[in-house]
Amino acid sequence: xxxxxxxxxxxxxxxxxxxxxxxxxxxxxxxxxxxxxxxxxxxxxxxxxxxxxxxxxxxxxxxxxxxxxxxxxxxxxxxxxxxxxxxxxxxxxxxxxxxxxxxxxxxxxxxxxxxxxxxxxxxxxxxxxxxxxxxxxxxxxxxxxxxx
Numbered sequence: 001x002x003x004x005x006x007x008x009x010x011x012x013x014x015x016x017x018x019x020x021x022x023x024x025x026x027x028x029x030x031x032x033x034x035x036x037x038x039x040x041x042x043x044x045x046x047x048x049x050x051x052x053x054x055x056x057x058x059x060x061x062x063x064x065x066x067x068x069x070x071x072x073x074x075x076x077x078x079x080x081x082x083x084x085x086x087x088x089x090x091x092x093x094x095x096x097x098x099x100x101x102x103x104x105x106x107x108x109x110x111x112x113x114x115x116x117x118x119x120x121x122x123x124x125x126x127x128x129x130x131x132x133x134x135x136x137x138x139x140x141x142x143x144x145x146x147x148x
Contacts, residue, residue, distance in 0.1 A: 028098055029089045030082075035105045036114065037121055038085065046078050048129045056140045 033039050057064065064070055089098070104110040 025090060025095065025098065026086055028102060029086050029093075032089070032098060032102050032105075033082075033085065035102070037118060039082070041121065041125065042078060042081055042085075044125050045128075046074060048125075048132065049077075050074060052133055052136050056136060 030039075053070075054065070093101070105114060
């Protein structure tokens, strides 16, 4: 019995630093997403998707917009998208690269680059929406053929 307790202790003690390191890296990735505008871009994308849905499905019952299920669907999508982005960053950025990027954002050049990206990003978002909206309209029209 005593040997099992020792084994359990070492298993958990050995796992704890790795789990803490993973959580630390995840938090650092989220910090990086915050300072480089990824989270803001996702939120703008979500707003555009909601607006497009309201336009596209304006004739559907009000309950769709008020019962909370659609809001939960959008929130789940946002969470899943952020988690997918975190996985991409985790797999493709070393700890050193992530630290460098975060540190860089604190420099004058990093702030200048961020400001330039922020200035240009709305135009990218606008272009993305211009492409996304007709896509969604075409997709929804196709789907509606199967619904009716």
